[in-house]
Amino acid sequence: MAVRKYAAIILVACISFLFSHFAIAEGDLDKPWASLNDDQKKVLAPLADDWDNLRPWQRERMLEIAHDYPKMPIDRQERVQQRLTSWSRMTPFERENARKRFQQFKSLAPEKKEELRKQWNEYRDASPEKRQELRTQRPEIFGTEDVGR
Amino acid sequence: MKVETENQQAELRDQALAERIASLLDEQASNIDARIASKLNYASQQALANMASPSSGMVISQNGVIKLFGNYWHQHRLLVTLMMCGLGLLALLAMQNIANQEDAEKGDAYLLASDLPPEVYSNEGFGTWLSENTQQ
Known part of the structure; x- marks a missing residue:
């Protein structure tokens, strides 16, 4: 009886954990511009007009950029903002190629x-x-x- | 000598007490309701059957340690399965965190902040140049 009770508790804990984990991920994917915080809006300002037309996975990528942005020095932050618009207008294929080549570039002598x-x-x-x-x-x-x- | 006598007396007292308890239990058992007696009998048969059944379906349970684990597994398989699932889940999340840390410098932000504009990285010719120069 006690074993079943513990098993039920563990099962409920695991399910709740999984749901909360994926709920957070889903919540992040579908963020309209109005729901972004001030820091995110500041970084992603060049995309303000296009934001609500971006696909959820594009928004997720852009939010990742906003997350990494404060870790960079000022000159690099400026570059990121200058390049955000053209980056968001590249096709997924071009972006994926760019990511691969950026990694290749980093492995150069x-x-x-x-x-x-x-x-x-x-x-x-x-x-x-x-x-x-x-x-x-x-x-x-x-x-x-x-x-x- | 005195100690031995005291021990013997204590043993006799214990024996007398045990006999008294047994006789009381027998007396009560003879007065027990037939329905309850039937239920007790059924429960005792079930318990004996469970004890007699193999401790696990595992053939390798000849080994003492594995048999011990097999017993535990047999009795708590649901709990053990869930614990294994929980551990697997934790391991998966830990690996995901490690992978995220490794990807720390791989995010799109770092590509955009790179010395070269992102359009250069999407240029096929640059890809070829990179492949040639990475191999060297």
Whole structure:
């Protein structure tokens, strides 16, 4: 009798735990703009107009960005905000490819990474004509279109 | 010698008490209601049958330790199953937390804050360049 009682208690505890776990996840997925807190709104401000049209899984990804944002230095936070809109407009396929290549980039040898950073800094500071020239010379690095800084 | 005599007297007293208890129980048992006697008889048969049944369906229960566990398993299988499920669930959540920690620098925020714009990472040509340079 006592065993059944304990078993029932454990079963109820496990079910409640599972429900609460998934309920939190579901709740996070379906957040309209109005329900975001001030910090989240501040980070995701560039997406304010588009937010309610985003799919639940896109919102979840964006909320993850808002979660990681305060851990970054100011200059990186600015970059995140500048790039949020274009990021949200990329297709899921493009974003997934970008994530894979970002991980690949991180596994490059330090000198390769540094070389690439240097080239990109030069590209950013160059005139439009020079950037066009660089894109023609190194499309694999600078792409074929003038992307945001 | 004196101690031995005292012990013997104590044993005799205990025996007399036990006989008295047994006779009282017998007396009460003979007066018991037939319906209750039938129920008690049934319960005792059930208890004996449970004791006689194998402690577990496990063939490997010849080993003493496993048999001990087998007995426990047989008697509390629901509780043990639920405990195992609970432990499995906890292990899963712990692994998820570890994976989340490992992913700490893998979030989209870090990609957006990277030295290169996200469009570069979605560029096929850059993917090829990365593959070539990662292998080197």
